[in-house]
Amino acid sequence: MTAFHVMAGSGAGLAHPDIRRIGVADVFDALRLGWQDFNAKPSHYVFLCLIYPIAGVVLATWSSGVNMLPLLYPLASGFALLGPVAAIGLYEISRRREIGMDTSWRHVFAVRRSPALASILGLAFMLVVLFVVWLVVAQALYMKLFGDVPATSLSQLAHQVFATEQGWSLFLVGNAVGFVFAVIVLSTVVVSFPLLLERDVGAVAAIETSVRATLANPVPVAVWGLIVAAGLVIGSIPVFVGLAVIMPILGHATWHLYRKMVVVTKGK
Known part of the structure; x- marks a missing residue:
């Protein structure tokens, strides 16, 4: 029964919320509303979201070792795969602000009491698995092109990637593979986590709804994906500090994008 609840939610079968068709202007309006949510109490959100730049610096430091250096870029780019999980608390703040409830920072952790917690954890586990698979694929591609002796410095790695034929193959093929991973994640979770926060429909229904919305x-949705990618690049320079602002804005905006695309009514 627990497994079924995770898959199908608290009801007797799969929920199928209606989907709205939106335009590119709606995407930028969601971004504007996300900025308003962030601007309401930025000190709270910057404090809570320091985990993003801290985690980024930790990843960069960890990757500075000889054996992990080639994974620096896959780690930094793949970190975005876990963004929807880390932003769950921000979705909750936007949800509460929308309906006029208290938006104190402690409500970021209210998800632990959500009826859909099992489904949320299931989706989070799926993203972690995709993140690990992405790293394995990236490492395998590097070793196939350059062998099992990794670069020993950033300058050597840069030379390998940008000054050799194998490096350009790595750059092109690696980014193409990364694009596939990004499309999979974007299409399956663009509205999944916000939907589960609002209604316990189960992981399968949340993913199915997200795919239908895409x-x-x-x-x-493609424009939204480009905005997210551009925001992550900008926020990562320098040393990931900008992510403390970029990530919460994107997190809040995701909630509003969900509200524009998904119609949640009782029994559907």
Whole structure:
């Protein structure tokens, strides 16, 4: 029964929320609303989201070892795969602000009392698995092109990637593979976590709803994906500090994008 609840939610079967068709203007409006949510109490959110730059610096430091250096870029880019999990608390703040409830920082942790916690954890585990698979694929691709002797410095790694034929193959193929991972994650979780916070529909229904929302709004979702990618790049320079602002804004905006695309009504 527990497994079924995780898959199908608290009801007797899969929920199928209705999907709205939106435009690119709605995406930028969601971004504007996300900025307003962040701007309401930025000190709270910057404090809570320091985990992003801290984690980024830790990843960079950890990767500075000889054996892990080639994974520096896959780690930094793959970190975005885990962003939807880390932003769950921000979705909750936006949800509470929308309906006029208290938005104190402690409510970021209210998800632990959510009826859909098991489904949320299931989706989070899926993203962690995708993150690990991405790292394995990236490492395998590097070793196939350069052998099992990794670069010993950032300058040597840069030379390998940008000044050799194998490096350009790594750059092109690696980014193409990364794009596939990004599309999978974007299409399956663009509205999944916000939906589960609002209604315990189960992991399967949340993913199915997210895929339907993507298929119904391919251009707006693609634009959203580009905004997220650009934001992560900008926020990562220098040393990931900007992520303390970029990530919470994107997190809040994700909630508003969900509200624009998904119609949640009782029994559906």
